[in-house]
Amino acid sequence: MHDTLAETIRVEGTRILATLIRTVGDVQLAEDAVQEAALAALGAWPVTGVPPEPRAWLTVTARRKAIDIVRRERARPGKERAGLELMEIGRSDGIVPDSVVRDDLLRLIFTCCHPALSPPTRVALALRTLCGLSPAQIGGVLLTTEVATNKRLTRARQKIAAARIPYRLPADDELPARLPAVCSVIHSLYTSGHAPMEGETAYDVDLCAEAVRLAELLHELLPDQPMPSAVLALLLLTEARRPARLDEDGHVVTLDQQDRSRWDKQAIDRGIAMLNDSLLRSGRQADAYQLQAAIAAEHARVPSYSATDWWEIVRLYELLVSIAPSTSAHLAYAVATAEADGTASGLAMLDELPPSPRWHAVRAELLARDHRYAEAAEELTRALAGPATDPERAHRERRRQVFLDLAG
Template identity: 80%
Template sequence: MDQRYDAVAETIRIEGTRILATLIRTVGDVQLAEDAVQEATLAALGAWPVTGVPPEPRAWLTVTARRKAIDIIRREQARAGKERDGSELIELTTTKELEADDVVQDDLLRLIFTCCHPALSPPTRVALALRTLCGLSSAQIAGVLLTTEIATTKRLTRARQKIAAARIPYRVPTEAELPDRLPAVCAVIHSLYTAGHAPVEGEAAYDVDVCAEAIRLGELLHSLLPDQPMPSAVLALLLLTEARRPARLDEHGEVVTLDLQDRGRWDADLIARGVALLNDSLQRSNRQADAYQLQAAIAAEHDRVPGYTATDWREIQRLYGLLVEIAPSPAAQLGQVVATAETGDVTSALAQLDAVPRSPRWHAIRGELLARQGRYAEAVPELDEALASAPANHPERAHRERRRALFRRHAAEQSRAAEHPPTS
């Protein structure tokens, strides 16, 4: 029975977002559509483990969600004691064939652009998109946005209310509206990939499904706007990063750092396409790089060399310097610190680190840099801090625990050597 439930959950995860996008277009109400899809999901979880997954699961879920939406509308009408606009019921009860894939894709793009309307604040756009496009929980979104679960829930509620009250149109904007909307759309897709590439909770080093969904949406955006440099750069960044994923863990599920990864496991086709997209993006922007182009260029520097020792760290250091100038962030600053250390200047790297806001990754990096200088006793507390908020049973936690144990052994050896210096 557990395997049956797993199959149901997997099918719903794959199809749920597409159904939600279509239903939002139909009813024009995000909350109503989410409630209807949730009720259809519960119906599937009750029926499919017994009857089996139907041959056309999306059709089954879509029809059921429409019926649930009708029920919700009628319940609301009964409670209010008055009739709502009947157009919703007419649209929902109209018999029609299941939408073709290209229509579903259009619905998804409309949903992305709706989430990224300029009337919503940037954090709200990301939160709403991560909820509707990926189904992330409020707790997961709070982790990505570095806020609380309660604040995230309130933000999502206000966003839905604002979309309904302001009658924000559910459509891809006109060409004249794109400049105000496109950066937010790209930020959402990049944030979605980041949520999968480095999950804030759980026991997995990455979420393959979330990463795949972000790439799929990146492909959709690029196909909609093939001449725009920013979508090309975002897709290039995602592909160049995804190309290295197969080598991030060993056969035991343990983290493999970049210097030790088997580059034969990297996806050469993804690298080639990512580099081509980056070059096309740079040409279309007259080689005036934005933040996504710079990040993609950094990823390309890693991906294109045959081995770690061939990496051009000075070029990566230069690119991070530009990134910090045009789009400063703790992540970009930490990348610059690591690149500086890899050029051999650990002292300067530690000085740069002092200007970066502290975080678990900040402490992990400082511990590694101190260890490079042989300051193992100082490195151990930094790993303690890095582990303080790390998820239990997470591969990254296990990696940091191994590094801390190594530093402790070296620190003990140094202490014994100091107590018993060699005699002449």
Template identity: 60%
Template sequence: MTDASRELAEVIRTEGARILATLVRILGDLQLAEDAVQEAAIRAMRQWPVSGVPDSPRAWLTVTAKRAAIDALRRESVRTTREREAVHLDLGEPPEHVVHDDMLRLMFTCTHPALSLESAVTLALRTLCGLSNAELAAVLLTTESAVAKRLTRTRAKIAKAGIPYQVPSDSELPQRLSAVCAVLHSAYTSAHTASGHAGLTDVDGCREAVRLARLVCALMPDEAMPMAVLSLLLLTEARRRARTDGNGDPVPLADQNRDAWDTAMIGEGRRLLDDSLRRTDGIADAYQLQAAIAAEHAIAPSYPETDWAEVVRLYDLLIEVHPSSAARLARTVAVAELFGPEAGLAELEDDEPGVDDHRWHAVRGELLARTGRFGDAVTAMTASLTSAVNAPEAAHRRRLIAEWTLALS
């Protein structure tokens, strides 16, 4: 890969969604905008190795994508009003704050109330984060084929119903808030343990999700839900630096250096959670409960000193409010810490693996190893090594398998 190709790949990875968001705002057509950005990337692949990487690659791609969109509109058999407007577009790079605002606009645009929650979230994650079907399946706890069908149905519904890609009015924002919060949470989750990323975490993706969550809170300061989402993201993000060692290898929560946690971020997250709960009179939703669980981990002096009884209680509430395989599995881990590994294994027997099966097998492997059943632990952990596991996590699991295999000899 040439230097120009590497630079292009990096710009598309970090700036592609912002360029797309700008085009969608201008054109009001997601497919046309996506095609234009793709055409700009193709032109860059041809020109940059010859002419060199421009001083402002994102500006070059933005201008080129706009021109590609105009060219596409001009090729239409009938000149529409949209095309006549498009030829007069300002081809300069938008100010930085406008690009940021466009990302927020695109999020609200993709979460039209005519779409189901799962359809809106899937479309927004594909558009904003550029996730592949495999990555979408991993974060949404479903299959690649289900994701592909969902995206096809969603785009077909948008086209058939004429659902516009336009920023909603202020009065329409509240009805899209639930979907927007789901997108924020899913976007951060996908970056926190990035299935398609070289490292354990997509740091840029985590920061972008937090940034967007702050924008939503600023846009709707009286709403409790985005406060809870931002609280959850901050309490999780506060531990990110301690999640890997100097080699980029995963460090389990039990072994993390808590001095490396961001105490200011933890403090802000806890304040946001308290404020959010006050606004709902203490009646917690799923995001508030997850933030409360994250807060319990954040305030514990050490892993053994975590209030595991409270963590289990919070997971019980979470499963009642918003049942999921991920919550049940996390509760199992907490039960094992509270009552011992055998209790955790008993919980697993009552909750067989589903779409999220690689985590189920990994937890089972670790619990079996804690009981000394290393052969069964090796079998379980080997079953966890699926394509959904990213390279650093897979390497960590293989090291455990090697340790347990050695213990058998």
């Protein structure tokens, strides 16, 4: 019973929260109401059974809890007017706002991406409030710490309250200006599911599916804008390879060993077509999403790892790090360079980057190519000291043992 509730909250909780935020217009109130609804379900469902539509039950209960909270607030001095206004909002829940955006979650992502907030803060706030990620997960996406993320979220809420930034949908003519932040949120959401920092699984299927769904909605909303098309293309091309990332025993399978017959060819074809359309609409002036999608397309379009055009991938990464430098892009650039120009070139590029668990893992594989197995094992020992998912940790441990055996 508790497992059913936990699964419903995990999968549907952010959508319930998004709907309630639109209803009451207050994030803290909505979060408190959803938490109280979950506690109510824990008490009621073991007695009455799980309702046929758990999400609907939780949504209705959360709305009632919100009204109860408002009533309690009205009993406090100075809260009467605000309470009445929130009650009126609650009564208008059935009215859909007159806007081209029809999805609560997407609508509220646009809302959280207010221009008064800095870009990283917009991403952090949306991922926390609307996508349900923990501060630790957000820190992993934004390459910062959990403590720093909590401070950023606190400052964001304080700024919203002080500036009285409304949780409402911007006018339709304002939507394109918020596209970069919205695309960043959707891409970050997918990244957190595709490559989580820690956990029992190599990827979170639900988070990836939700990100793809939002990308589809955003593309439908603004089909003539190149950036949403590029984001969707990137997600489709990346998601197409997911079936081959693990073997039947749940072990990580690296790109060079993947069974490409398991890749989703339909998703690849659509992703490449959307990328081409996006490039035409932008006059072939590629942004970061288009470049990442182009890299994914290069991998997807060839029948084998050995057939990969590594020099073209190096060229694309060179462009990517020039316009959107990041640790992950620089690491991938080094790997591509090693494939195209030899191990020594790749190692030289790595030496210019700050160490991290993934950096140590990448360096281990390059050292092993030069038969420097003892050094490679040492690098994986360092990589294992950092965070990783259980499948990735097991993969690194297996590789480390292989290198130790080869080192004699």
